[in-house]
Amino acid sequence: MGGTISFSVGGTGTSATAVFTGLALGVPYTISLPVGSYSVRAYAVGTPYGAPANATGSQTIAIVQGNLASTLTLAYALEYRVTGTLAGPTSSTIPGGASTDFSFRLTSNSTGPETVHFVGSPSYWNFTFSPSTVTLPAGTASGAVNIGVTIRVPAGELVAHPPIVLEIVASNGTILARVAPSPIVHVVPYYGLSLGSSPSTSPPQVAPTRILIPFYILNTGNINETATMNVVDGTRLANLGWSYSIMGNAGVITGPVQLAAGVNTTYILNLTARSSIFILPGSVTISAVTSSADSSLARTSQVTVPVVSISVDRTTIQLVGAGVGSPPTTLPGWVVPVLVFVPAIALLGLVVVWRWNRTRRWERR
Numbered sequence: 001m002g003g004t005i006s007f008s009v010g011g012t013g014t015s016a017t018a019v020f021t022g023l024a025l026g027v028p029y030t031i032s033l034p035v036g037s038y039s040v041r042a043y044a045v046g047t048p049y050g051a052p053a054n055a056t057g058s059q060t061i062a063i064v065q066g067n068l069a070s071t072l073t074l075a076y077a078l079e080y081r082v083t084g085t086l087a088g089p090t091s092s093t094i095p096g097g098a099s100t101d102f103s104f105r106l107t108s109n110s111t112g113p114e115t116v117h118f119v120g121s122p123s124y125w126n127f128t129f130s131p132s133t134v135t136l137p138a139g140t141a142s143g144a145v146n147i148g149v150t151i152r153v154p155a156g157e158l159v160a161h162p163p164i165v166l167e168i169v170a171s172n173g174t175i176l177a178r179v180a181p182s183p184i185v186h187v188v189p190y191y192g193l194s195l196g197s198s199p200s201t202s203p204p205q206v207a208p209t210r211i212l213i214p215f216y217i218l219n220t221g222n223i224n225e226t227a228t229m230n231v232v233d234g235t236r237l238a239n240l241g242w243s244y245s246i247m248g249n250a251g252v253i254t255g256p257v258q259l260a261a262g263v264n265t266t267y268i269l270n271l272t273a274r275s276s277i278f279i280l281p282g283s284v285t286i287s288a289v290t291s292s293a294d295s296s297l298a299r300t301s302q303v304t305v306p307v308v309s310i311s312v313d314r315t316t317i318q319l320v321g322a323g324v325g326s327p328p329t330t331l332p333g334w335v336v337p338v339l340v341f342v343p344a345i346a347l348l349g350l351v352v353v354w355r356w357n358r359t360r361r362w363e364r365r
Contacts, residue, residue, distance in 0.1 A: 005044045005074075012037040012060065025074075037062045042072050049138035053078055053111035078112035082136065084168050084179035087146070091184035096222065097155035099126075102183040104166065105144040108136035115171050118147065122162045126152040151185060158261045159189045159223040192220030193227070193259075195288050195299040198266050209273035213303050216266050217288055219259040225290045225297075228256045229267065232285040232300060237271070241278030245270045246286075256291055269303060281305050 005025055010017035023029060025044065041058045055074040085105045092100040108114070115135040120127030128150040136145070149166065166179035198216040219225050231237065231244050246253045247268040259265065269284060283302050290297040 005042050007043075008041045009033070010039050010041075012039055033063055035063050035065065040070070040072060042074055044074055046076065048076055049078075049112050051109075051111050051139035053138075076112070078110070080110040080112070080114050080170060080174075080176055081108065082110065082114075082116065082168050082176040083107045084147075084166065084177055086179055086181055086183060090181060091186065093186040093188060094153060095188040095190075096153055096157040099150055099152040100185060101148060101150050103146060103148045104179045106134060106136070106147055106168065107140070107144050108138075109140055110136065110138055113137050114176075116168050116176065117171075118149070119167045119169055120149065120151065121165045121167075124154060125164075126154075127166075128152075149183075151183070153185060153187060156222060156262075157187050159187050160261070161185075161187060187222065189223040190221050191223065191225070191290070191297055193225070193288060193290060193297045193299050194218040194220050195286065195301040197301065197303045209276075209278070211271040211305060213269040213271070213284070213305065214266055215269060215286060215301065215303050216264055217257075217259060218264040219261055222261050223292075224261050225259040226256045226292055227259050227288045227290045229253065229286065229288050231269070232287050233281075237281055237284065240281050241274055242281060243272050243274050244284070245272075259290075271305070 004021065005023040007020040007023050007029070008017050009020075009031060018031075020029070037060065039058065039060050042056065044055045045052055046055055047053065053076045055076045057072045057074040059070060059072055061068060061070050083106070085107075087103050087105050089102065092102075094100050106116075113135060115133055117133045118127075118129040120129075130148045130150075134145050134147070151164070153161075164182050164185060166182065167175050168177045168179070170176050195217050196215065198214040217227065217229070229246050231246070234244060237244055247270050248257065248265075252270075253267070257265075269286065271281070271284070283304050285300055285302045287298065287300045289299075
């Protein structure tokens with residue numbers, strides 16, 4: 001370590017400080033101080049690796065009585081200043097599953113040497129750096145080092161993917177810098193839409209004349225879509241005595257819906273009988289049409305209306321079936337007398353007719 005040392009002594013808990021400059025390294029110095037506690041600090045500038053670096057040391061001492069000797073050790077506080085600058089093209093457009101190349105320049109103005117490596121994100125992408133590690137000397141003597149990186153995008157990656165970040169990392173794991181500006185990868189969009197029945201494991205309990213049928217829409221593309229849903233055979237349903245609506249989590253849907261890329265969303269087709277006179281439709285055809293500027297997709301799917309049975313009492317008609325309600329547990333009160341007296345009356349009529357026929361035969365004789 002060359003040069004001179006600056007030395008300061010301050011009383012603990014006070015702002016009073018004595019500063020001594022121009023002291024030589026390794027030479028003892030004697031200072032007369034009263035009894036008390038003191039903070040001792042030393043500072044020097046050296047060039048351990050060819051670049052100016054600060055060396056510091058500090059210690060707290062307590063003087064109780066007599067003389068006290070203390071040795072203050074100075075240590076360099078090395079600073080690592082690294083910069084990564086993107087070179088060449090700053091963006092690329094590729095489909096999912098493909099790769100693209102970028103490069104950046106690495107410069108250092110550190111006070112000590114350092115070996116660095118590189119890390120890219122998103123973490124589920126593949127980044128290959130060449131070279132993978134670089135040892136940077138102190139100062140700027142090494143000049144700029146060119147680093148290449150090949151980025152492979154996973155198949156099926158979304159258009160709205162996380163931003164790319166390239167980090168320069170020290171051997172101890174400290175992030176020293178990030179490459180700026182960050183490279184940009186545009187993923188080529190593709191479009192897809194799927195529509196179909198979505199069986200419910202626990203059908204909701206509904207009114208006797210209401211049927212709820214779940215179905216799904218899956219955006220199989222890698223870009224968000226806007227779609228409009230409708231019932232294709234709405235006129236047929238009306239003629240059969242039914243009204244309909246499509247429901248989501250927030251209630252009845254009256255306009256286009258947002259379909260996130262790769263997300264499966266369940267909706268409910270709500271069929272409601274408009275009166276006590278209706279005919280089960282058997283099936284209903286649902287359509288979904290995207291309305292974005294870059295795609296025009298249309299899908300239809302036929303969902304099956306649950307098969308139901310009908311029971312009748314004095315005032316109401318009840319439908320029973322999957323997703324329609326629970327069947328009656330007992331027969332109506334008037335059914336039992338009918339089941340008892342109707343067969344008895346029929347038997348009595350047969351006896352009367354039989355006796356009448358025999359009487360007429362005897363009269364003819």
